[in-house]
Amino acid sequence: MMTVxxxxxxxxxxxxAVPAAAQDAPAPAPSIEVPEFDEGxxxxxxxxxxxxxxxxxxxxxxxxxxDRPTPANAQGTAALGVELGRVVFxxxxxxxxxxxxxxxxxxxxxxxxxxxxxxxxxxxxSAEMLVHGYVRAADSGQLTVGCYLYxxxxxxxxxxxxxxxxPTDWRRAAHKCADLVYSRLSGESPFFDSKIAYIAETGxxxxxxxxxxxxxxxxxxxxxxxxxxxxxxxxxxxPDYSKIAxxxxxxGYARIFVYDIGTGRQTLVTESQGTTFAPRxxxxxxxxxxxxAVAGNTDIYRVSASGGGSPQRxxxxxxxxxxxxxxxxxxxxxFESDRSGSQQIYVMNADGSNQRRISFFGGRAATPEWxxxxxQIAFTHIAGDLRIAVMSPGGGGLRHLxxxxxxxxxxxxxxxxxxxxxxxQRNSGETSIWQVDLTGRNERRLPTxxxxxxxxxxxxxx
Amino acid sequence: xRKIAIAVTLAGALALSACKKxxxxxxxxxxxxxxxxxxxxGGPGGVVPGTQEHFAQQMQGRxxxxxxTDRFDIDAEDQASxxxxxxxxxxxxxxxxxxxxxxxxxxxxxxxxxxxxxxxNAAKNYLVSLGVPANRITTVSYGKERPxxxxxxxxxxxxxxxxxxxxxx
Numbered sequence: 001m002m003t004v005x006x007x008x009x010x011x012x013x014x015x016x017a018v019p020a021a022a023q024d025a026p027a028p029a030p031s032i033e034v035p036e037f038d039e040g041x042x043x044x045x046x047x048x049x050x051x052x053x054x055x056x057x058x059x060x061x062x063x064x065x066x067d068r069p070t071p072a073n074a075q076g077t078a079a080l081g082v083e084l085g086r087v088v089f090x091x092x093x094x095x096x097x098x099x100x101x102x103x104x105x106x107x108x109x110x111x112x113x114x115x116x117x118x119x120x121x122x123x124x125x126s127a128e129m130l131v132h133g134y135v136r137a138a139d140s141g142q143l144t145v146g147c148y149l150y151x152x153x154x155x156x157x158x159x160x161x162x163x164x165x166x167p168t169d170w171r172r173a174a175h176k177c178a179d180l181v182y183s184r185l186s187g188e189s190p191f192f193d194s195k196i197a198y199i200a201e202t203g204x205x206x207x208x209x210x211x212x213x214x215x216x217x218x219x220x221x222x223x224x225x226x227x228x229x230x231x232x233x234x235x236x237x238x239p240d241y242s243k244i245a246x247x248x249x250x251x252g253y254a255r256i257f258v259y260d261i262g263t264g265r266q267t268l269v270t271e272s273q274g275t276t277f278a279p280r281x282x283x284x285x286x287x288x289x290x291x292x293a294v295a296g297n298t299d300i301y302r303v304s305a306s307g308g309g310s311p312q313r314x315x316x317x318x319x320x321x322x323x324x325x326x327x328x329x330x331x332x333x334x335f336e337s338d339r340s341g342s343q344q345i346y347v348m349n350a351d352g353s354n355q356r357r358i359s360f361f362g363g364r365a366a367t368p369e370w371x372x373x374x375x376q377i378a379f380t381h382i383a384g385d386l387r388i389a390v391m392s393p394g395g396g397g398l399r400h401l402x403x404x405x406x407x408x409x410x411x412x413x414x415x416x417x418x419x420x421x422x423x424x425q426r427n428s429g430e431t432s433i434w435q436v437d438l439t440g441r442n443e444r445r446l447p448t449x450x451x452x453x454x455x456x457x458x459x460x461x462x
Numbered sequence: 463x464r465k466i467a468i469a470v471t472l473a474g475a476l477a478l479s480a481c482k483k484x485x486x487x488x489x490x491x492x493x494x495x496x497x498x499x500x501x502x503x504g505g506p507g508g509v510v511p512g513t514q515e516h517f518a519q520q521m522q523g524r525x526x527x528x529x530x531t532d533r534f535d536i537d538a539e540d541q542a543s544x545x546x547x548x549x550x551x552x553x554x555x556x557x558x559x560x561x562x563x564x565x566x567x568x569x570x571x572x573x574x575x576x577x578x579x580x581x582x583n584a585a586k587n588y589l590v591s592l593g594v595p596a597n598r599i600t601t602v603s604y605g606k607e608r609p610x611x612x613x614x615x616x617x618x619x620x621x622x623x624x625x626x627x628x629x630x631x
Contacts, residue, residue, distance in 0.1 A: 205612045231607060234572065253602040254575060275579055275603055278572045296583025298576035320576040343573055366570040380570050408570050426614040
């Protein structure tokens with residue numbers, strides 16, 4: 001035991017001479033308040049986060065009780081432990097709330113220290129919080145992953161949790177650990193263990209190949225779903241992740257298909273001959289909203305997601321009514337309509353009654369999406385450029401989150417704190433997926449293998 | 463003939479005057495003032511009459527009509543083009559066609575799918591009003607997915623805001 005402790009301290013001293021890999025702390029931001037509104041739903045304030053800028057978290061490699069072969073890593077469970085630490089580190093670092101230090105800059109704890117940390121080692125650094133984890137491979141191949149969060153000053157465990165996963169799901173265990181740390185320290189709901197559906201783009205601007213694709217929230221486990229022979233657009237995960245609704249030109253015109261991820265089967269949302277597009281799921285997964293053009297006029301319809309039953313028409317104006325996003329309690333729908341003469345944002349009850357306009361600022365407003373927390377609506381504000389913006393469900397409190405030539409189609413992370421959208425580059429038309437915090441800070445690109453658009457974020461995986 | 467000549471003059475006058483619509487980068491050539499005559503089978507170049515290739519050749523750019531930003535109305539120049547298209551479709555009564563509606567990139571994707579539908583439908587309605595049976599024309603919207611002009615400027619956008627009539631072979 002003494003030998004181990006000494007060994008670790010030695011490394012700590014040597015490592016102290018090397019500056020820890022930490023990102024530059026941005027200047028503290030002033031408080032941003034979301035004004036109260038009278039539309040119901042949750043109220044919330046986006047608070048000053050400058051206190052988090054100095055919160056250093058040490059995330060060394062996960063330990064293992066025995067270095068065994070595992071399908072999850074070619075070099076065995078010890079190497080897997082390093083990868084687990086890296087995934088947790090990258091989740092927290094990309095989020096911008098913390099100043100984490102990862103396994104590649106830290107000494108490696110022994111298995112016994114996971115539940116009994118060597119406090120001296122960690123107090124000697126600027127770490128205020130400490131993440132420890134372990135991974136054990138069973139004979140069956142199943143992995144048990146434990147995750148512990150410690151307060152270094154108080155020498156106290158804050159929270160712990162463990163998961164048993166198949167080797168192919170090892171990254172999910174790391175995301176669950178990052179979620180555990182993130183929620184405990186920020187008070188926010190988790191979101192790292194989730195998936196994103198989007199459209200992968202290749203080819204020249206006048207002959208784009210567009211394929212449906214899915215990936216983890218950090219871009220890993222990427223998979224193409226369609227082969228690009230027909231243009232695919234605007235996918236949406238079902239709330240239980242079992243299906244993806246998306247638009248395909250496979251029949252020569254825009255139609256909505258529901259792709260069953262488990263069986264690989266595709267079914268049409270509606271047999272109607274009209275152009276159908278803009279699919280959206282209700283929060284309980286029972287309904288699919290869609291927009292359909294009849295004799296040139298587009299309205300919003302609702303149909304049972306389980307098939308059967310006839311569609312119910314929700315809007316009925318000569319204007320273009322398109323899209324639709326449910327409030328998290330499922331009682332209301334926010335959508336876009338140009339019935340007033342230009343694209344604006346409207347709210348109605350889930351049965352189509354009481355339709356009223358809520359956007360009354362300059363320019364046009366499109367693609368509204370209700371936050372899973374209910375307190376904000378993200379949308380595309382068109383006034384010259386196309387910018388991502390948010391407002392309260394009552395229509396007040398307009399704030400812009402981005403300021404580029406063309407940003408559009410925001411969707412929310414499961415915790416309602418991060419907005420994801422796609423950015424189009426002028427002239428080349430190249431697209432890429434970006435994320436930005438609700439405060440407008442920490443704008444970052446999500447890496448994808450090729451061009452990317454129409455990102456849709458699924459809920460936290462159970 | 464006289465009506466066509468007046469329409470041509472009016473269209474020319476509108477193009478010269480300061481109307482709010484920017485003409486496309488490449489103006490289509492002046493419309494033919496004579497009815498297009500069908501070539502016999504195996505005519506010049508071996509193009510078969512009543513096919514898309516023949517139609518596009520005969521129309522010389524008049525198979526496409528253009529729109530202002532966010533608009534879907536058929537102006538006088540569009541009407542002249544659609545008249546040419548209707549004449550062709552009436553000469554070949556077995557031919558079916560589809561009208562594709564398109565938008566420029568400077569809008570959101572789903573709204574543009576709807577706007578493309580409006581444009582395609584407006585063109586179809588005008589063809590129907592000229593006597594082409596409605597069941598011979600279908601419509602499809604490509605929104606902003608199929609630009610022909612690749613720049614991010616007013617000229618390119620004007621060329622992309624269009625409805626194109628395609629003869630189905």
